[in-house]
Amino acid sequence: MFFVLSKVLWFLTAPSNLLLLLVVAGAGLSLRWRRLGAGLAALCGLVLLAGGVSPLASLVFGPLENRFPDFRNDGAPVAGIVVLGGAIETGLSAARGQLVVNDAGERMIALGDLARRYPAATVVFAGGSGRLTGDGAVSESAITRRHAASLGVPPERITYEDRSRNTHENATFSAELVKPKPGERWLLVTSAWHMPRAIGCFRRAGFTVTAYPVDYRTGPGALAIHATAGDGLFELDIAVREWLGLAAYRASGYTESVFPGP
Known part of the structure; x- marks a missing residue:
């Protein structure tokens, strides 16, 4: 509801x-x-x-x-990376047979970049379908699986969470899927403006994550x-x-x- x-x-x-x-x-x-x-x-x-x-x-x-700072690599090992959906135009991607992203496409760029930078880390893509009518809807996870190679990542390298429809479910279902261990560092990738709500949901789900904000719309102190x-x-x-x-x-x-x- x-x-x-x-x-x-x-x-x-x-x-x-x-x-x-x-x-x-x-x-x-x-x-x-x-x-x-x-x-x-x-x-x-x-x-x-x-x-x-x-x-x-x-x-x-x-x-x-500006709520969460940019990620700075301090050398600590990264156990996993969770990339939230919301960047893929599923209907167009399915119709055109290629990965079509929207204005939050930096999330997918970060997925490819971080997967290469941390080859031993578990990579999770969390994204189902956000359509009101689920009948016949293609999930973002399904599109990502089909086109992961275009991001430079083997499809089998990614763990797909394909049930979530919103940020609350992203966090809940991801925690159930990977069962993170205490002390592990997991990076959470989403748009900078969405990071406060996302972090709040992951904390509520008992999943400790480190913010990796992308997709900025404003410069530091800039008024566009x-x-x-x-x-x-x-x-x-x-x-x-x-x-x-x-x-x-x-x-x-x-x-x-x-x-x-x-």
Whole structure:
């Protein structure tokens, strides 16, 4: 139920969707209450524009991406690497017969890089299907298995967790699959803005991991002004969704704090 509700509620509360719906609602209201409807439509339109081209997305992203530091190799042995799904366009990959990644594709680059740098480490890819209707859905793990060689990794080198649909299940099912031993160092690879929620879920699952953040959207202290409103709104949607996800996961007991940190 949580999975279904999260998908539906997010569609309605994503800033770009919500503001656009309010613009349409304002236009409709203007047919009966001209000033009220026109004012609502104009206000939401201006907020859409500001959210798209202003540095607002960078301001919202910053605390998420800077919560965990970059990984620095201190020479300690690495027992395993867990790479979270979310970077693969499964439908397009299946249709085109090649690995098609989205804007979080750095997760897959890191998978190939770390597998080569740590040849003795166990490599886990955690990713099922995030579609609401699971019938006929291809999992990210299945796509990764088919195209692992394009990342420079033999398919049999990777352990595939193919049941998870969200971050909570990524952590729970990965812990069940590999049964990490106390004292082992496991690297967790996901987008920097997603790392606080991911770490919180793995801690809750009793799986101690070291953050390996990738897929940064902001520079250190930088406030980006976007060339197009579409780019800015896309980034703003991602950042707002992550903050809402942090609150929802804490309320659901999937994490032990609202904003997990180092």
